[in-house]
Amino acid sequence: MSHSKMEVRLLFPTREIAEEYYRQLVYLACRTCYSEQKPEEIWQRIRDGKVRDEKMEQLITKVVQSGHHSTIEHIVFSFSISGVSRTLTHQLVRHRIGVAFDQQSQRYVQFKNTDDIFVEPDTIAENSEAHAVFEELRQKSAEAYQRLVELGIPAEDARFIFPQAVTTNLIMTVNLRELIHMCGLRLCTLAQWEIRRLFKRIRKEVMAVSPFFGRMLVPHCVHEGFCNELNNMDWHCKIRPPLHLAQEVFEKWRKGELVERNPQS
Secondary structure (H helix, E strand, C coil), X not given: CXXXXXXXXXXXXXXXXXXXXXXXXXXXHHHHHCCCCCHHHHHHHHHCCCCCHHHHHHHHHHHHHCCCHHHHHCCEEEEEEEEEEHHHHHHHCCCCCCEEEEECCXXXXXXXXXXXXXXXXXXXXXXHHHHHHHHHHHHHHHHHHHHHHHCCCCHHHHHHHCCCCEEEEEEEEEEHHXXXXXXXXXXXXXXXXXXXXXXXXXXXXXXXXXXXXXXXXXXXXXXXXXECCHHHCCCCCCCCCEHHHHHHHHHHHHCCCCCCCCCCC
16 A cells, blocks of 8 residues: 555566567577677577577576576667555665666656655555554655755755655666676565565566576575475475575485375375
């Protein structure tokens, strides 16, 4: 229940551009590493339709699974993100390699309508008493900001009154390698709820233009085969087993202690 609605839109690429160039570019990067041909020669074969889509996807999958991830740095995705809290963006901008951000300035933007620029967590909104406390603070901070501006205080100083719940807008451009890393952390069920919601929408946007690459955007445990989150030692999230359980199973297999069960018995 937020005063501001999160919106996420993939600006680039379009589905047409992704279908025509993205898989092909990554395949080119992969193939260049293992071919005597020049990159332009490989590219011409691709453009001439001499390389099937299935063959491209097979090589890309094999190379990415082997850990050769520089090959997927050649394609990028640009997103418009709005109506998210500064709490979220404080987490988001910690990602630095392979990603660029440009964010709405509180210094140069003077907010005239402060009614709809706050994000309220569901845990607060669904508790009437907690909501009243939140709403009182929200209203006071909004009124204080407007009053400071009226008194001639620069927006860059009046903004000091805002809580972290205040919303912001930004554009984010990220290469696929970093996007996979970001989704690996932020799609985890233990991630903070707002940023997890953001990355679920980001994944949905990518899936709409490129299902092949969109399927790579999953919690990191899916790629790794186990969960290394300390807060999941009790295995309450069942996506993948905790590392210590996976290691126990491996040790039993190594010692020949695992017994294969007959599903018919």
